[in-house]
Amino acid sequence: MAGEFGDIVRGFSSKASPLVTGLLEADSRAVPAGLKQQGNYLPPSRQIPLSRYYDPAFAELEKEKLWKKTWQYACREEDIPEVGDRYKYDVGTLSWFIVRSGPGEIRAFNNSCLHRGTQLCSSNGWSESIRCPFHAWEWKLDGSLKNIPSRWDFPQVKTEEFKLPEARVATWGGFVFINPDPDAAPLENYLGVMPDHFKSWEPENRFTAFHIRKRVRANWKITMEAFLESYHVVETHTESLGFTGDASTQYDIWEQGDAHISRLITPLATPSPHLGDGASIAEAANYAFQAFALAMPGVPVPSFDVDSKLSGRAQVAEWRRQMMGAGLARDFSSWPDVTMIDSVEYHMFPNFCPWYGEGLPLVYQFLPYGDDPNQSVMSVRLTAPLPGGGAPRPPSAPIREIGFDELFNSAPEIGLLAVIFDQDMSNLPRIQSGLRAASDTRAVATFGRYQEQRILHFHEVLEKTLGL
Amino acid sequence: MSDFPEWTPLADIADFAGERKLVRSIYGIDLLLMLDGADVVVAHNHCTHMGRPLDRGKLMAGQISCPFHGACFDLRTGAARSGPAVAPLHLFPARVDGQTIYADLRNKPVTLWARPT
């Protein structure tokens, strides 16, 4: 069974596992318009040369024409709550640091001393001023020059000409973005549908509950693309088929001027359509109960109630509303099932993936690492709603670094998710090696028309950005 | 150094006077006393990055950040957690008896010479 969109098939469903549009209609609560809205664009089918994933010249082009020119998510506001707090943001060999330069004021500076180039900020933290460890040239937090030791020896240095160069900074939903290009259009133009779609979920009223930075032996685009489709679930995450609508996932793209946004909605507590018309809905609910319960050790795990008037999905969602409501002293009673349990991932060009909802409240960021195009860093945050009842805002979790050859499983705080991430991670270096071994006659990637459209869309925008 | 007593009195709790940091210099050792929650931590007032004093630093639960280049140290172990420092901050065993804060200063850190302020 399939829905049609132009001449392509829009996902695959079964009697037991409908398409997302059907699930949204059956939701036990009103679904916000943003989640129901569908995309306005489908990229044409084409192949992509594999060389762009390892060619140093391509990486250099990205550095000059992409990273130095685009709005990019750097960190969250809660990472730098107090004046003097700073966050180091590296993109390959480029580096900036984001500073809380005053109450309600954030600035981003190139991480390089104006004397002889020393890195000014070596990691996240706090300092009174911006002070170079080599000869102590010093700047105020607003970037103006404060002091040069042996000032008499630098008669050629005019104080007003030695302000630290800045990138532009803008925020949305608690996220801090920078753009090194002074001529770029404002961030709003790039956010497209996201502020509207996320309004119902208030990403600004959340805090970072864990934050992992994983180094990966694969190009940043390869790493990112592995998280833009659910097509790989059937082979890579086989254990989740019992409760994951992988092939029934809905994909949407919005092209609006400077804004290049895409989204996937993978429903949970529903069996994979691959399991056929007779797949068990009760089992799908039970698996989902167990999966969510893993994040709440000690809590008794309910099971599907055959006598309930609620669907399996609605039962799981209702249980989550109650558990989260009690745990956080907040009221989730009006939140729809889709918000409580499903996996809803947005992508903003080039590398920012904020997820919507409590199903998987993650934030992904994919970045080149050092000067090797065969390596990248994936940052994964989990955000949680701010507790109610006047409780203070919890601090941002410290970053846990996971090395190239370490498992996500070495981070106990992320529970079952670690297993899933490690399955993805096991593919990535193999992709990077394999694509370099391709025959000269077949050194291209081929994409599914529907399920892999977000990747094609990304490449279309990338090529335009790079002037190819 | 071994002629120091085991426990040297450094200050009274009341000397914090509402602050969470207190500076003392005893036997020529620059000390930084800190209130970390209910714990009193006694550290060498000497950042292991470039040897600058830490007392203007930012004290947060379980850690202190150096005001100069942002090195951050764990107050339980002294370990350099982030920033440009690598070597751990020197911590002295400490205890509070009644109102008096004592530390064991016999294991004195090695410094080159008096640091600038």
Ligand code: FES
């Ligand atoms: S290089 Fe920064 S002060 Fe000399």
Ligand code: FES
């Ligand atoms: S002297 Fe403390 S960070 Fe440099």
Ligand SMILES: [Fe+2]
């Ligand atoms: Fe995956």
